[in-house]
Amino acid sequence: MKHAYVFPGQGSQFPGMGKNLYETNEQAKALFEQANEILGFRISDVMFTGSEEDLKKTNVTQPAVFLHSVIAFLCAEHPAPAMVAGHSLGEFSALVANGVLTFEDALRLVAIRANAMQKACELQPSTMAAVLALDDVKVEEICAAVTAETGAVVVPANYNCPGQLVISGALKGVEIACERMKAAGAKRALILPVGGAFHSPLMAPAKEELKAAIEKTTFRTPSCPVYQNVVAAAVTDPAVIKQNLEEQLTGAVRWTQSVQAMIADEAAEFTEVGPGKVLQGLILKIKKDAVVNGIS
The missing domain is CATH 3.40.366.10 (Malonyl-Coenzyme A Acyl Carrier Protein, domain 2)
Incomplete structure (x- = not known):
């Protein structure tokens, strides 16, 4: 071991x-x-x-x-x-x-x-958000749909543990994705106090x-x-x-x-x-x- x-x-x-x-x-x-x-x-x-x-x-x-x-x-x-x-x-x-x-x-x-x-x-408004108690695949699907529909990039960024995934991207994309995550059953979708979209394009x-x-x-x-x-x-x-x-x-x-x-x-x-x-x-x-x- x-x-x-x-x-x-x-x-x-x-x-x-x-x-x-x-x-x-x-x-x-x-x-x-x-x-x-x-x-x-x-x-x-x-x-x-x-x-x-x-x-x-x-x-x-x-x-x-x-x-x-x-x-x-x-x-x-x-x-x-x-x-x-x-x-x-x-x-x-x-x-x-x-x-x-x-x-x-x-x-x-x-x-x-x-x-x-x-x-x-500093190049554009961007952020990250913690999504709790939603299946990883569902989070991935919502991020992909928001990016495709709005052109505002949002992606899964940190797979921290089961039921805790952080998303990252343009401010608009993250905000829309958070609303959809909550509608899909996420316990929380909370924008984090960070200055940018780490681990994203x-x-x-x-x-x-x-x-x-x-x-x-x-x-x-x-x-x-x-x-x-x-x-x-x-x-x-x-x-x-x-x-x-x-x-x-x-x-x-x-x-x-x-x-x-x-x-x-x-x-x-x-x-x-x-x-x-x-x-x-x-x-x-x-x-x-x-x-x-x-x-x-």
């Missing part, structure tokens, strides 16, 4: 995140200072003393969550992972954990990704910018498989890992399917590494008797 490590994405941040690591571990302190230098500003100060509002800015949130996760992983004593996965941004953390990316290269890519996504968000400009950076970065052979968001399957070929990471910005996060694939491949224990316990909760909704814990 195998030990899986999973890494959270945007939304897990909180004021004070990582401060205890910095104050109690010399290796962690050195990594935070290295990150400050790479990013060109003291992100550690924002993480440790900034407000919730400060941490919501995409160019801060993404590197902050990445740093908390990766530094916690590198500084903790734990069994070697047999498999890794990350939710959206968390996939970059997972690729450091299994040796595909260096800490420095991954942080640079995360910073480029965050800034590119922020710029893409509207992220295409950001994808091109990130792709250019990824192509210049060395991807090494992993120490264990990564279960990537867009394919929800184990991947070990660095060239394929690179391609899937490029597709991730405009493709769906198939988290439910990824966890199911890890369980099918004999994952017996899941350790969430980084801020919060979001992924532990989702995994328990995917498999009620899963063994979950965390490193923060």
